[in-house]
Amino acid sequence: MTANKRRSSRGSDSAPSSVRSTRSRTSAAAGGASPIPLDSPEPQGDGDGYEWGQEPVEKLTGSKLEWSTIEEKDGKRKLRTAKKCWLCGHLYAGGPDAIRIHFDIDIKPRKVQVCKPKSLHRARHKLILAEMKRRTEAENKKKKAAAKNAGLREEGRAVAAGLSAEQARAAEVFKLKSPDEVTNAWLEVCVKNAIPLSFFDDQSVRNAMSITAKCGSRLSVGGQVQVPKRKKITEKILPKFDQDLDAKIRGRMQGVLPTTGATIISDGWSSCANRPVINALAASPTGTYFIKAVDTSGETKDATFIANFIIDVIKEFGPDKVTAVCMDGACLSSFAAIEEEYRHVHCFICPTHSLDNFMKNVCSGEKETINVRGYTGPTLAWGEELFSDSFTQVTQGCQHSAPARQL
Numbered sequence: 001m002t003a004n005k006r007r008s009s010r011g012s013d014s015a016p017s018s019v020r021s022t023r024s025r026t027s028a029a030a031g032g033a034s035p036i037p038l039d040s041p042e043p044q045g046d047g048d049g050y051e052w053g054q055e056p057v058e059k060l061t062g063s064k065l066e067w068s069t070i071e072e073k074d075g076k077r078k079l080r081t082a083k084k085c086w087l088c089g090h091l092y093a094g095g096p097d098a099i100r101i102h103f104d105i106d107i108k109p110r111k112v113q114v115c116k117p118k119s120l121h122r123a124r125h126k127l128i129l130a131e132m133k134r135r136t137e138a139e140n141k142k143k144k145a146a147a148k149n150a151g152l153r154e155e156g157r158a159v160a161a162g163l164s165a166e167q168a169r170a171a172e173v174f175k176l177k178s179p180d181e182v183t184n185a186w187l188e189v190c191v192k193n194a195i196p197l198s199f200f201d202d203q204s205v206r207n208a209m210s211i212t213a214k215c216g217s218r219l220s221v222g223g224q225v226q227v228p229k230r231k232k233i234t235e236k237i238l239p240k241f242d243q244d245l246d247a248k249i250r251g252r253m254q255g256v257l258p259t260t261g262a263t264i265i266s267d268g269w270s271s272c273a274n275r276p277v278i279n280a281l282a283a284s285p286t287g288t289y290f291i292k293a294v295d296t297s298g299e300t301k302d303a304t305f306i307a308n309f310i311i312d313v314i315k316e317f318g319p320d321k322v323t324a325v326c327m328d329g330a331c332l333s334s335f336a337a338i339e340e341e342y343r344h345v346h347c348f349i350c351p352t353h354s355l356d357n358f359m360k361n362v363c364s365g366e367k368e369t370i371n372v373r374g375y376t377g378p379t380l381a382w383g384e385e386l387f388s389d390s391f392t393q394v395t396q397g398c399q400h401s402a403p404a405r406q407l
Contacts, residue, residue, distance in 0.1 A: 053068050057127050065131060066096040070085060072086075080093060081093050087117040088116050088117050094111075103125070246290075260284055260323075261321060261324075262321055263326055264313055265350075266310060267328060277294065278294055280310070280313040291317055292316070303334045304334075314341075323344070324346045325345055325346070325347045326347075326349075326350050332349060335347035
């Protein structure tokens with residue numbers, strides 16, 4: 001008899017799943033909760049006696065609330081690829097954020113179609129949406145309170161450091177740094193890039209720092225400082241800067257050129273890549289203007305080449321604006337061709353360059369006779385004789401005093 005009762009009890013518990021499903025759905029409907037779709041996968045429950053998607057919304061903690069709107073198989077797996085909302089049947093991808101966008105028509109911009117629940121599930125949809133909004137509002141209040149408390153703490157520290165309440169609030173709003181933090185950051189830049197500390201004495205550097213400070217939060221986007229990188233500087237900013245600077249300097253020179261004219265200055269040098277380069281600049285009382293630089297690799301830089309280069313520069317700059325050409329003594333042989341092309345232009349050797357070479361000659365100790373280069377007039381016997389005698393005396397004096405250096 002007891003065995004029969006046990007078999008009867010087991011028989012009742014092992015009723016077909018379709019029967020149990022019908023009973024539970026009928027019970028859910030009677031209890032006021034929205035039943036799950038009749039064509040949805042057989043729910044397994046969550047251990048608390050509720051069908052999937054029917055648990056009270058307040059018990060669905062964290063993202064369980066959002067995932068409870070997805071069909072059971074994918075909802076339990078928290079599938080972020082395409083899955084179906086059991087309230088409306090819409091298929092879409094994404095996580096909790098996408099689910100909230102799907103439910104709340106007020107969220108903009110939209111990346112998921114809004115949920116339009118079947119009439120049978122509208123009550124459940126309303127409960128879920130209300131709970132989502134309540135949680136979002138509570139979270140926003142919590143963040144606002146935390147930010148306020150953080151601001152008060154920061155204001156307290158700032159006031160303690162001697163800042164006014166207004167300055168402290170500004171520091172919090174713009175995330176301002178202290179002067180010590182700025183100094184340390186710049187020192188780190190100098191150390192890492194082997195920049196001498198005299199860098200900070202340069203007025204252009206100080207002006208750049210001042211402009212950066214005045215720009216303030218406008219340099220920041222989404223909390224990240226938007227300082228341009230090398231590619232943007234090289235391809236976009238530098239060309240524009242060069243054009244503006246060129247126009248500014250040339251405009252400044254235009255006012256005096258009709259009165260004073262300009263002197264073309266040219267010299268040769270080696271680039272960073274060790275390539276031979278010859279450049280040309282225009283000098284006037286208002287400043288110096290860069291005209292051009294040419295890579296002369298593979299060229300024979302004889303008198304004809306140098307003369308043609310200067311003639312092209314004068315033609316480009318404007319012959320009526322040029323009165324003289326200044327180069328080093330090595331270009332002396334080019335002067336005749338330049339002056340023949342432009343009769344009003346006077347060519348001369350750079351005095352500073354000549355003086356530099358002259359002093360090298362004096363101090364070299366290799367020659368007893370000193371040549372005064374850069375001067376094309378009569379021989380300056382007094383200068384040559386004077387420095388020659390001085391050179392001899394200095395050389396002899398150094399030789400005689402050599403043992404004394406050990407003292």
